[in-house]
């Protein structure tokens with residue numbers, strides 16, 4: 001008998017969300033971003049759910065290898081490029097394209113490209129300009145020089161940048177300002193552009209991007225972290241974290257629940273103990289009142305209701321006030337987030353964003369990929 005917690009992955013919802021991305025950018029090609037184990041969904045589920053993509057973007061050669069093992073033969077982009085010169089061999093063997101964002105990566109490519117082992121193989125380069133995010137990329141003043149060097153070595157080059165504020169409309173640098181900074185330098189150079197993440201696709205669809213790079217919207221969550229911001233867009237949740245009630249406690253007025261006795265009650269309540277804790281990836285900072293979806297009578301999901309967390313999250317358990325769900329018994333199925341409860345709403349109650357909850361699913365949680 002294993003613990004009842006399971007991360008359900010809905011590959012049909014992933015395919016649906018990818019089709020929606022295409023509606024936002026009908027002429028663009030799509031890099032489906034599957035870094036961090038496909039935002040916690042597994043590379044294998046991503047290969048299935050996003051089979052209709054044009055390419056997959058990730059960071060890690062081990063994940064690129066797993067992706068090739070699923071049978072994917074199309075493009076793979078390494079979003080942070082090489083971390084060491086030796087990576088060039090794995091990159092060649094796995095036929096990956098790569099971002100170049102730093103001088104030493106240019107040196108490594110230059111050192112290796114004429115080595116006999118390379119025999120003419122040339123990855124496609126995504127040359128990254130820092131247009132104001134100040135994280136990765138060459139400054140606009142240096143960009144042309146790097147472009148000329150790589151162009152001279154025979155690489156095909158796509159122009160790339162990343163926006164800091166695509167989910168805000170009142171912060172600087174704006175998406176438009178960053179895009180203009182890129183255009184000023186690359187306007188007369190050959191090469192396509194890749195600039196749009198999910199927030200850009202949703203809120204700045206006028207920005208041209210030959211290849212778009214959606215991540216979070218493919219997984220049905222909001223780039224801004226607020227579920228209300230994507231209401232009505234038609235995105236579907238792709239991960240449902242579910243478990244069961246493993247114990248019930250009947251409390252009298254004046255009692256408390258869990259470590260530190262954080263939650264105190266002044267009326268009699270019923271507490272359900274659910275097999276899911278921070279060692280499963282559930283956020284330990286979840287506040288009292290964080291919603292948990294309790295399935296309805298006979299375990300029917302759609303007739304269930306949201307009940308509030310009561311008490312500190314433990315390593316292996318959480319405690320929920322189910323006084324308003326009198327049918328709840330030991331064994332009642334529970335959804336922590338997913339189809340019935342927006343991941344962003346749970347994230348909000350814990351001071352984080354849906355991205356982090358997806359990526360945090362712990363190794364000990366089994367997956368069911370459907």
Ligand SMILES: *Cc1c(COP(=O)(O)O)cnc(C)c1O
Pocket residue numbers: 033035079162196197198199213214215216217223
């Ligand atoms: C992660 C990432 C993306 C995807 O961002 P979302 O906000 O998840 O859409 C796009 N581009 C780059 C370079 C990234 O690192």
